[in-house]
Amino acid sequence: MIGQQAHLTAVQRVRDQLAALPKDQPVRLAKKTSNLFRNRERITSPGLDVTDLNHVISIDPQQQTADVQGMTTYEDLVAETLPFGFMPYVVPQLRTITLGGAVTGLGIESSSFRMGLPHESVVELDVLTGAGEILHVTPDGEHADLFRAFPNSYGSLGYSVRLRIKLMPVKPYVRLQHVRFDDLESCVSTMDQIVQTGEHDGRAVDFLDGVVFSQHEAYLVVASFVDHAPYVSDYTGQQIYYRSIQQRADDYLTTEDYIWRWDTDWFWCDGALGLGRPMVRRLWPDRYKRSDVYSKIIRFETTHGVKARIDQWRGKPARERVIQDVEVPIARTAEFLRWFTQNVPISPVWLCPMRLVDHTVEGQPWPLYPMRTGETYVNVGFWATVPIIDGAQDGDVNRRIEQAVGQFDGHKSLYSDAYYDEDTFWQLYGGETYQAIKKRYDPSGRLPDLYTKAVLRK
Numbered sequence: 001m002i003g004q005q006a007h008l009t010a011v012q013r014v015r016d017q018l019a020a021l022p023k024d025q026p027v028r029l030a031k032k033t034s035n036l037f038r039n040r041e042r043i044t045s046p047g048l049d050v051t052d053l054n055h056v057i058s059i060d061p062q063q064q065t066a067d068v069q070g071m072t073t074y075e076d077l078v079a080e081t082l083p084f085g086f087m088p089y090v091v092p093q094l095r096t097i098t099l100g101g102a103v104t105g106l107g108i109e110s111s112s113f114r115m116g117l118p119h120e121s122v123v124e125l126d127v128l129t130g131a132g133e134i135l136h137v138t139p140d141g142e143h144a145d146l147f148r149a150f151p152n153s154y155g156s157l158g159y160s161v162r163l164r165i166k167l168m169p170v171k172p173y174v175r176l177q178h179v180r181f182d183d184l185e186s187c188v189s190t191m192d193q194i195v196q197t198g199e200h201d202g203r204a205v206d207f208l209d210g211v212v213f214s215q216h217e218a219y220l221v222v223a224s225f226v227d228h229a230p231y232v233s234d235y236t237g238q239q240i241y242y243r244s245i246q247q248r249a250d251d252y253l254t255t256e257d258y259i260w261r262w263d264t265d266w267f268w269c270d271g272a273l274g275l276g277r278p279m280v281r282r283l284w285p286d287r288y289k290r291s292d293v294y295s296k297i298i299r300f301e302t303t304h305g306v307k308a309r310i311d312q313w314r315g316k317p318a319r320e321r322v323i324q325d326v327e328v329p330i331a332r333t334a335e336f337l338r339w340f341t342q343n344v345p346i347s348p349v350w351l352c353p354m355r356l357v358d359h360t361v362e363g364q365p366w367p368l369y370p371m372r373t374g375e376t377y378v379n380v381g382f383w384a385t386v387p388i389i390d391g392a393q394d395g396d397v398n399r400r401i402e403q404a405v406g407q408f409d410g411h412k413s414l415y416s417d418a419y420y421d422e423d424t425f426w427q428l429y430g431g432e433t434y435q436a437i438k439k440r441y442d443p444s445g446r447l448p449d450l451y452t453k454a455v456l457r458k
């Protein structure tokens with residue numbers, strides 16, 4: 001932890017950088033890593049160096065809160081909170097996701113069915129606007145409109161330099177129960193029941209997610225904190241977590257290992273790098289079995305196309321990247337999954353139920369994200385590539401999925417490729433509200449707007 005004075009000094013350095021940038025130059029962050037999956041235009045102009053804003057400032061065990069700089073990764077945040085016996089309400093799956101990124105870009109995990117989304121744990125935040133101001137933003141203060149519009153704005157309304165978040169107490173271990181279903185309807189129905197009651201088989205449920213391997217093989221992972229464990233499994237080396245879901249009915253992990261259970265294999269996406277093969281896995285050092293390492297390799301391939309050229313030389317079809325998270329109302333989730341498994345050749349897919357916990361505003365309390373109070377949604381995550389068939393173009397499968405999500409009353413996250421026309425986009429993502437707030441807090445338009453960032457990829 002760095003303390004308040006060091007934090008204020010770091011904030012001033014960033015403000016000075018922003019003031020020194022040409023006024024006609026779009027503002028961006030100079031980050032070494034990213035968990036966004038949009039191919040962007042190559043940018044050569046300098047960005048804001050925010051490497052000094054990546055620390056926990058303080059933790060208050062009595063109030064169960066933490067003051068955190070915006071670029072702090074969840075890996076570093078969790079490392080500071082666990083010794084106090086706490087964790088953030090929601091910890092997204094990948095270690096290098098930042099707190100500020102999860103709040104402005106949204107995040108989700110298996111606690112979201114009862115703890116909501118990361119921005120719902122925010123008590124207050126300090127935002128650096130495109131105008132160069134540092135604003136103290138709270139739910140009921142002068143800038144309450146920015147507080148509400150900040151989630152899903154992806155840095156287009158400002159950057160969080162400090163956030164105060166609520167923490168929840170933890171126990172040392174997590175018990176996991178893997179419940180198999182032979183049909184999608186039963187899987188989703190049981191998920192809905194657990195969300196409504198908070199229980200399964202007579203015990204309280206702290207975490208809930210699932211994996212669909214096919215129409216006839218799906219699992220819910222029902223997990224709860226426990227004080228003691230008869231054993232703990234280790235999925236940071238040779239063993240692969242997602243395969244254990246099919247192989248064992250019960251399991252135990254330390255709380256820390258549960259939090260990062262998906263990161264070691266990037267869910268199952270490291271399979272593209274051969275890590276599912278025992279020989280490759282043994283040769284790959286454990287310290288490099290991390291999502292950020294895999295991401296750098298994939299980004300190199302995206303930029304240079306080495307494997308794509310080899311596949312072309314071998315006569316293999318080109319492939320389309322389909323990396324998406326979509327949210328569908330739970331009442332229509334089984335329908336969507338059936339459509340998906342019949343039309344998109346990707347397996348497995350991830351399921352994660354979610355509900356907003358903020359009931360202070362009825363309807364849609366967060367105007368840039370189309371979720372309504374009192375409704376349960378299921379995040380369906382699928383991350384792979386598919387062959388581009390004869391007569392098709394790159395992007396066709398993603399466009400079909402976008403259309404289907406709308407037909408099933410759902411919506412999609414904006415961290416990856418999006419293809420909406422501008423009118424449709426603003427209808428879905430709070431256009432009138434967004435434009436008014438954008439005009440108030442970034443009147444010169446120094447920060448690229450949300451459509452420019454999410455769809456035009458600039």
